[in-house]
Amino acid sequence: MNLVGLNWTIVINSDVVNLERIIVIILDYVGNGQETSQIVGHLIMPIFQGVNPSTADEQILDYKNVSSIRASSFDGSKKTKIIIHGYTHNGHRQWLQNMARAFLKKEDMNVIIVDWGHGAVPPYTEAAANTRVVGAQVAKLISVMVSADQSGIDKFHLIGHSLGxxxxxxxxxxxxxxxxxSGLDPADPYFQGTDIKVRLDPTDADFVDVIHTDGSSILSLGMGAAQQMGHVxxxxxxxxxxxxxxAGLLSKITQTVWHSVSQLDLLAGEGSVACSHERSYIYYTESILYSCPFMDIQNSKDEFSKGRCLYCDGGCSYMGYNADKSTSRGxxxxxxQAAAPYCNxxxxxxxxxxxxxxxxxTVVLQGSKGNTDAILLTPNEEVLSNGNTMTKFFTINKDIGNVTAVALRYDKTANLLLGWAYPNAWSLMGLSLLEAEKHRMDQFCAYGKSVQNHGATSFGMMGTC
Known part of the structure; x- marks a missing residue:
């Protein structure tokens, strides 16, 4: 299986000004699978201003010549992130640039984008086979950089999407x-259910974290593997x-055709059929800089969806960039959320x-950084008897800081046959709120207080009553 046009893009933050420097290092193969003698690239600076590279910016890097790598912009003393795209993509996709920039805003580091676009084209069977060749070259590049720049293997972190x-x-x-x-929705076909030597697995690194976003059946055009492939x-x-x-085969096909035809672009429909598949790298990129930690809990899917497992007790972890901050496994x-910001x-x-x-x-949380919108706790009318406790699980997608008060609105049933049996003033005995991300439970001043029908009452935190 011949692979043509394997590119490496190194993105490095400038120490002097807030600019990015990109070196595109192109490794080509000839027809018999033998590599050419040099790696040729261009230095682009600054990319935000769209300055085109010139021959004066060109760098010649030969991995057989250690001095050429030492003379490059790669800094072996810093962390190095290597991002690898998947099927049908290439190194110029916007999501790769977005992730690279997020890394650089987080801290000063090396970011390498692996562009194997010529080897990731259809047919899928050949692209899947090419992954082994590309993987070998990524390993070789890392080994050369470690040797040439006195860097340590402990500086490297690989992030791959789909086949990547x-x-x-x-x-x-x-x-x-x-x-x-970090595996971002690893590809399913020819990998799921195979031996660990064939696919991503926990033995491939000291820590392997995987995000699954499109693990539905291949008959529903699910592209990602549902199988566990990491430590977490x-x-x-x-x-x-x-x-x-x-959702579903018909909806994916319909929206794909519509977007392709309406925009006169075959690639325009990709976002529909691959929407869930692509969410993995979108979630990961958001996790790098956003204050919301993408907290998750070790339990069953059904238990989590019902809000029955918000207490961590050591079983919490953080999806994405901060996954290695937790010892949780499994x-x-x-x-x-359905739109950005996605984190809840x-x-x-x-x-x-x-x-x-x-x-x-209906509830409104009042926080030190702002308030939530009104959140309907009971889409359908519910009965809560004297002395009983109602527990409701809900999410928001903005950081309101520390909750300082909880405002409740009560709208009594309009049923003429039942409404007379319930008072217009609903009296409370207790009110508490668990903030899962902060592992914090707060009590609010609700004992003996009432909420009037069609009215709202704000309850301050205990200690401020």
Missing amino acids: AHVAGYAGERLTHLPRI DFYPNGGSEQPGCP SMYLST FHYQLNITANNSMDGKL
């Missing part, structure tokens, strides 16, 4: 003690169809009634 996740695995199995691989595997929204993406579950803050509200009520409840 398996590329990272092949690279990792050739290296000793690669610290980390994250399943946002169950790990298959993501919120805001078309399958982890979380929910996301998880809350559990416990309300104990002093008298019975029947109706709908």
